[in-house]
Every structure is written in structure tokens, then in C-alpha cells.
Amino acid sequence: MSLEFTRITAAPVPSTARQSMVRMRDGVRLATDVYLPEGDGPVPAVLVRLPYDKNSRFVFMDTTAERVTARGYALVVQDVRGKFRSEGATSAWNGEVNDGYDSIEWIVNQEWSDGVVGMFGDSYYGFTQWSAVASQHPALRAIVPRVTSTGWAPHVMNPGDPSIRRVPWMEGAFYLASHWVDRDTYEYQPDYSTRPLRDAFEPVFEAIGARSVAFDLTVPHAIPVDAYGTVHPYDARPVPVLHCVGWYDNIGSAQMYDYTQLAKRPGWAAVQYLSADSSDHNGISLEGAPLPADHVHSEEVLDLRMDSYIGPALDFYDVFLKGIKSPDSLPKVSWHLGHVGWRTSEVWPPKGARTVSLFLSDAQAATGAAPGGTLSKQPDASSVDWRYDPEALIPSALPMTWVQLQYHPDERATADRDDVLLFTAPTRTEPLDLAGPVELKLDVQSTAPTFDVLAKLLDVAPDGSAHMIVRGDAQGTGHGELRLDLGHTGYRVRPGHRLALVIASSDFPLYVPNSGTDENPWLATLRKPSTQTLRAGSLSITVLD
Missing domain, CATH: 3.40.50.1820 (Alpha/Beta hydrolase fold, catalytic domain)
Structure with a gap:
């Protein structure tokens, strides 16, 4: 069709x-x-x-x-x-x-x-x-x-630090399949209920009468492309x-x-x-x-x-x-x-910036109602399970990440779900200025051979509304330490506000849902649920005194 x-x-x-x-x-x-x-x-x-x-x-x-x-x-x-x-x-x-x-x-x-x-x-x-x-x-x-x-x-759907294995980015695939087919560009809405998911784009290729070479180089298996030839920009004059x-x-x-x-x-x-x-x-x-x-x-x-x-x-x-x-x-x-x-x-992060570690504590409360677990300066030994259910994917808070601030969505609906982890810091009595990189390290174990982790650092206002400051994602295999690069920011957490961290296993349809198996998620016809266990975690923020 x-x-x-x-x-x-x-x-x-x-x-x-x-x-x-x-x-x-x-x-x-x-x-x-x-x-x-x-x-x-x-x-x-x-x-x-x-x-x-x-x-x-x-x-x-x-x-x-x-x-x-x-x-x-x-x-x-x-x-x-x-x-x-x-x-x-x-x-x-x-x-x-x-x-x-x-x-x-x-x-x-x-x-x-x-x-x-x-x-x-x-x-x-x-x-x-x-x-x-x-x-x-x-x-x-x-x-x-x-x-x-x-x-x-095209072979790097989420560019950046190559040491991090990223969650497949559906939005990036759609970009390739809508803009790089021929000379023109196309607007359409794929049916993401199609199985396998890769076939969601086939009807438009058929209707146009052409395919996207860049899409075929990327989905379902990324094929390395030498975009620069003999000299990478880092090595150029x-x-x-x-x-x-x-x-x-x-x-x-x-x-x-x-x-x-x-x-x-x-x-x-x-x-x-x-x-x-x-x-x-x-x-x-x-x-x-x-x-x-x-x-x-x-x-x-x-x-x-x-x-x-x-x-x-x-x-x-x-x-x-x-x-x-x-x-x-x-x-x-x-x-x-x-x-x-x-x-x-003169430099970034600016002089006077320092790194502060906040530990994911009171983990057993993290699947409950807000405020959930605690972002604490002291670690504890608690752990918590959270589930990934491919039949109840966490809906994306906005239609495209390209326009984050055009929508600037309230994220509290996601934070309140019982299949995500929520950790909240104490309410600020004085301003807290973030100025530099934000990184999340987790010790995670899963019942599935691969699992996805998508995290957002939020600013929770006195009225309970929650808005994203930074985000990051990573795909884990087996168990052990998982590092997420949440990017850099310059942001003031104002008095009466507090930081919160949300950890989830899906963000659909912006990201491709995990298959829960060894099968490529683009090619899977059935997805299996899984359970992840967070055994320890720390959030590293850069603050300016």
C-alpha cells in the first residue's frame, strides 16, 4: 500500500x-x-x-x-x-x-x-x-x-563520543528517508506499527519511485562511509x-x-x-x-x-x-x-567551575510517585528494578527533538510513570549555576542481551512542572557500567526549584524500540519485555561558584 x-x-x-x-x-x-x-x-x-x-x-x-x-x-x-x-x-x-x-x-x-x-x-x-x-x-x-x-x-545516527554505543535514532532515519530520496524533499507520516519497523518507510519509496541511498546505508545496519577522504578535519590545516x-x-x-x-x-x-x-x-x-x-x-x-x-x-x-x-x-x-x-x-568550562557528584540514592522509591529516589551527596547500597514493556512504550514528549524549545514540554507525566526511575534533589534555597558537562554513570544489569537507557535532567518548578535541561542515551549489553554523555549546559536552577533525573528504557517514536533480543530492532517482528536492575549510579554536574 x-x-x-x-x-x-x-x-x-x-x-x-x-x-x-x-x-x-x-x-x-x-x-x-x-x-x-x-x-x-x-x-x-x-x-x-x-x-x-x-x-x-x-x-x-x-x-x-x-x-x-x-x-x-x-x-x-x-x-x-x-x-x-x-x-x-x-x-x-x-x-x-x-x-x-x-x-x-x-x-x-x-x-x-x-x-x-x-x-x-x-x-x-x-x-x-x-x-x-x-x-x-x-x-x-x-x-x-x-x-x-x-x-x-549517515553511519553515525547520534554523532559524538564514539566510545558510547547509542540508541538507534528513529528521527535521524526519518530525516534520511524524507529528505535524501531525490532533489526534492517530502512530508509524510510513516506507520510505526509496521513490522519489521524498517518497512514503515517502504510505501513512500514505492510511491515516489525512488529510494534514499543514505537511508539504505544506515538502516538496518550502518555501513561506514568515508565522508572526508584522506584528511579528517581534525588533522587538516x-x-x-x-x-x-x-x-x-x-x-x-x-x-x-x-x-x-x-x-x-x-x-x-x-x-x-x-x-x-x-x-x-x-x-x-x-x-x-x-x-x-x-x-x-x-x-x-x-x-x-x-x-x-x-x-x-x-x-x-x-x-x-x-x-x-x-x-x-x-x-x-x-x-x-x-x-x-x-x-x-577565556575557557570552557569557565574558571571557578567544579565537578559535583550526586548519587542515585533511596533507589527503592525511584519507581514510586514524585519525588521518588534521591539525588544525594552520599551514596548508598540500595538497588531497584524497572521494566521495559514493548507493548507500553513511553511516549515521546514532543514530535521532534529539533524543536525542543518551540514546545518546551512539561515532562512530569513521564516522571510519574512506574516504569521509569525518578531521582530528585532537595529544593534549592539559593541559585545553583550549571556551567559545563553533565555525565551519568550507571551500574546496570538486564534480563535482555541488549537494553536501552534514556535519561533526562529536569528542572522541577514549585508547581511541580518539570522541564528538560539536558538529555542523553546509551545502549548496554550484558551488565556493568554504562556511561551517558548528557551534553553541556549553562543553566541556573533558581530558588524554589530542584533538579530531577528521569531514567527510562524507551522514548517512542523518537527512538527505535529495543527488540529485547539479539535481533536488530529494525528487523524484529516480535519484541520481548525485559527487566533492568540499577545497582548504583552517580550524576556528575559542573557547577559555578
Whole structure:
């Protein structure tokens, strides 16, 4: 049976842009818009290479161009190969290194170019920046990757620390199956009751008459893809980089992994800068959450985004593309403390930050009503069982993790379930400022050969409402210590509020349910229940005195 879908095609090229078909080394031509500033003389260029239709409202490049050209830069925006107006096969993550190099080479040979290029963009068009870094074109002088990761590739469904085995990310698979089929993109709703689960996407492939190569490389078995070729960005010539991170971004922990890894590399540490906001993948801020609309449907929301979206990048380019300001004019770290405001520091975590361990205590109470068990400064020897029932999966609190703060859901319904563990800290009498990484370590045993653990650190308000601060997941095998990277944050727990930790074994449909067996969860036709036993656990938070 075919599935109903909506096809999204390319929007018109705006009158302010001049489109060219730029030839790559293999003859494929990529659709490329140029927005030029007023005045004479060659200027530096900011290049954006994206797969989401360069002229769509979703990426609002015409609005961005107004800010970029007003500061004296050319903005060059390109559909990557195989997407929308560009030629070539549609296959995510392939060819971006060479295409990035060739696009920069085309720019520096234009009469309006002064030979200096920077790059900008979110998510996949952050990945194309890292690909250009790997190409090592000498004209590339600065990049501003936003809400992205060097490891954001089809075989890594949850990029970041490779030592953590992650829970399969259904949302990532849907992205591949809806956006990377052909030149267009598609909106539809898969039937996730289909067994095996992988077949939920087959009706739309049949209806469209094409398949997603990236999806087939990832589901049900991830096939490693060499996205960078001979040089990984970490090993390339260092380029000044402004990491723009969202504390609530679903790829935020992966981007912070890049930041911390590059800090260990000679050459890279000196040219790394961090701008971390209390925002999600789509740029919605904690200060305005929840929002009734997004930037696609609301001009007001888009206007609110623009200063924080492009402003830090333009200041960065003034230093590293134009050279009209000193690097000393830029803070090495600019970070937002949730519910307070912006701060700057020379390092991250900021000086004065320290690690505090909170132990998962009174475990026998953790499956009961709130407040459940205790987040305590002293460990105890208690343990507790919690169940995984594939016939009663824990429903996801929001439709997409990309828009965490647009919905900013109250998580108390999940916390009150008897198939999750809840641990709560004492109510704060003074502010507690979180500023750095959050990590969870568990000693867990399961009746199943594999089991999933999904955890959220919550802020519980005086009225009992609970909102997420950070989240993480990991898949365990057998028994023993399990480590979850919950990412980094800057957040104030206000007086009258308290921290709470929720631990669950499902989050559906955002994550693929565990099979409860050795069978791949994408291919399982039957899922088995299991029981997990928490024998000990500790939550590591970074606090600022």
C-alpha cells in the first residue's frame, strides 16, 4: 500500500540574487546564488552550501543576505549536488570535500572576489564547512559551523563520543528517508506499527519511485562511509572556527565533543572560539519558550532570531576575513546562562567551575510517585528494578527533538510513570549555576542481551512542572557500567526549584524500540519485555561558584 506524501520543490530565486550554474571537476553543475554588497571593489565572500533549497523560507538566505551584504561581504549560497536545482546524484555526505574546494576556487576567480572566503551555516551546512576544511583550500580563512558536528554522517545516527554505543535514532532515519530520496524533499507520516519497523518507510519509496541511498546505508545496519577522504578535519590545516552551539540542540553534545577534541590539538586550540546559547536546533530561545509558531510561519519569530543568528558570525568575519578588528576583540567563549543572560570567559568550562557528584540514592522509591529516589551527596547500597514493556512504550514528549524549545514540554507525566526511575534533589534555597558537562554513570544489569537507557535532567518548578535541561542515551549489553554523555549546559536552577533525573528504557517514536533480543530492532517482528536492575549510579554536574 502506498503512502500519501507532500512533495516540496524549489522556491523561486529572489530578485536580489544572481544564480549561476557552477561546474565541479567532474562536470556536474551546482546551482549557486550570489548576493553582492553595494559599492565598487572586490570583497570577501561568505559561502553557504546546503541541501534544503537555497531559496526556501526554511533557510531564509535572502534575509541573511541583507545583514551580510550590509557589512560589506558577498554571500554565496549553493544547493549541494543532487538537491533542488543542482545536478548530480542525490547521496548525502558524498563528494562534499571536492565540491567545497571547487566552489571556493570558483569564488576566488570572480571579479567581485578579493580572494578571501569564509563559510557559515547550520546542521548539514555545518558539515559542508568541515568538508571544506578537509579540502584545505588556501582561500578558506574562517568557518562558523552552527548546531552541527564533524561526525554528522549517515553511519553515525547520534554523532559524538564514539566510545558510547547509542540508541538507534528513529528521527535521524526519518530525516534520511524524507529528505535524501531525490532533489526534492517530502512530508509524510510513516506507520510505526509496521513490522519489521524498517518497512514503515517502504510505501513512500514505492510511491515516489525512488529510494534514499543514505537511508539504505544506515538502516538496518550502518555501513561506514568515508565522508572526508584522506584528511579528517581534525588533522587538516587549522582554520579559525566559531562553534555556535545550542544547549538544547539535539546535536549539541556532538558539537561540544568536536570543541573539546580540537582543544587538545596543536594549532587548533588557538583559533577556536565558542558561542553557546540557550537555544534548540531551530534557534528557538529558552527566554521565549514555548512558541506558538516557528520562523517559517512567523515573520516576527524570524526577526527575533536574526541578531543572534548572524551577528556573532559577522563580528568573527571582521577579524578573520577583513582583518579590521583584532582577535583580542573577540571573547574566546561567549555563553548563555539560562534564566540569567550572556557571560564571557577565556575557557570552557569557565574558571571557578567544579565537578559535583550526586548519587542515585533511596533507589527503592525511584519507581514510586514524585519525588521518588534521591539525588544525594552520599551514596548508598540500595538497588531497584524497572521494566521495559514493548507493548507500553513511553511516549515521546514532543514530535521532534529539533524543536525542543518551540514546545518546551512539561515532562512530569513521564516522571510519574512506574516504569521509569525518578531521582530528585532537595529544593534549592539559593541559585545553583550549571556551567559545563553533565555525565551519568550507571551500574546496570538486564534480563535482555541488549537494553536501552534514556535519561533526562529536569528542572522541577514549585508547581511541580518539570522541564528538560539536558538529555542523553546509551545502549548496554550484558551488565556493568554504562556511561551517558548528557551534553553541556549553562543553566541556573533558581530558588524554589530542584533538579530531577528521569531514567527510562524507551522514548517512542523518537527512538527505535529495543527488540529485547539479539535481533536488530529494525528487523524484529516480535519484541520481548525485559527487566533492568540499577545497582548504583552517580550524576556528575559542573557547577559555578
